[in-house]
Amino acid sequence: xxxxxxxxxxxxxxxxxxxxxxxxxxxxxxxxxxxxxxxxxxxxxxxxxxxxxxxxxxxxxxxxxxxxxxxxxxxxxxxxxxxxxxxxxxxxxxxxxxxxxxxxxxxxxxxxxxxxxxxxxxxxxxxxxxxxxxxxxxxxxxxxxxxxxxxxxxxxxxxxxxxxxxxxxxxxxxxxxxxx
Numbered sequence: 539x540x541x542x543x544x545x546x547x548x549x550x551x552x553x554x555x556x557x558x559x560x561x562x563x564x565x566x567x568x569x570x571x572x573x574x575x576x577x578x579x580x581x582x583x584x585x586x587x588x589x590x591x592x593x594x595x596x597x598x599x600x601x602x603x604x605x606x607x608x609x610x611x612x613x614x615x616x617x618x619x620x621x622x623x624x625x626x627x628x629x630x631x632x633x634x635x636x637x638x639x640x641x642x643x644x645x646x647x648x649x650x651x652x653x654x655x656x657x658x659x660x661x662x663x664x665x666x667x668x669x670x671x672x673x674x675x676x677x678x679x680x681x682x683x684x685x686x687x688x689x690x691x692x693x694x695x696x697x698x699x700x701x702x703x704x705x706x707x708x709x710x711x712x713x714x715x716x717x718x
Contacts, residue, residue, distance in 0.1 A: 569651030577639035582632035595654035605652035671709040
């Protein structure tokens with residue numbers, strides 16, 4: 539019984555958001571209509587993975603490359619790709635910071651028109667199988683779903699007794715955030 543409660547607690551702690559989000563970062567040094575945005579940032583949280591889905595960077599007149607940089611910072615170490623941002627397809631596990639920016643020296647639209655965008659898909663990391671609660675076939679167990687406002691005092695929200703199950707039962711807890 540104690541193992542069952544511990545396993546269920548681990549499932550509660552391992553909950554992650556289940557749907558992917560799409561985020562687009564845009565930069566413009568002022569040569570294009572719209573706001574001047576020289577740098578744009580994206581925070582990748584713990585238990586999230588960001589993958590570049592598409593990107594575009596332009597500089598005209600084309601004087602030797604794209605005027606857009608992409609940088610990734612993980613654990614205080616920053617990598618900057620000075621090449622074509624559309625080639626930057628490696629998944630990035632959080633926590634991390636991702637930024638795209640107009641290359642230094644190209645901030646003024648007087649000599650070069652620089653703009654770009656990068657679209658990232660943010661997904662939760664896979665649910666770890668070792669955090670799944672399993673009641674093997676033929677066992678009896680009571681499953682409790684508990685909640686807390688302070689992670690110290692817990693109260694039952696739902697309790698169910700499973701007796702002599704004729705199949706394995708796998709449990710997970712999922713929550714959907716409702717945005718008003």
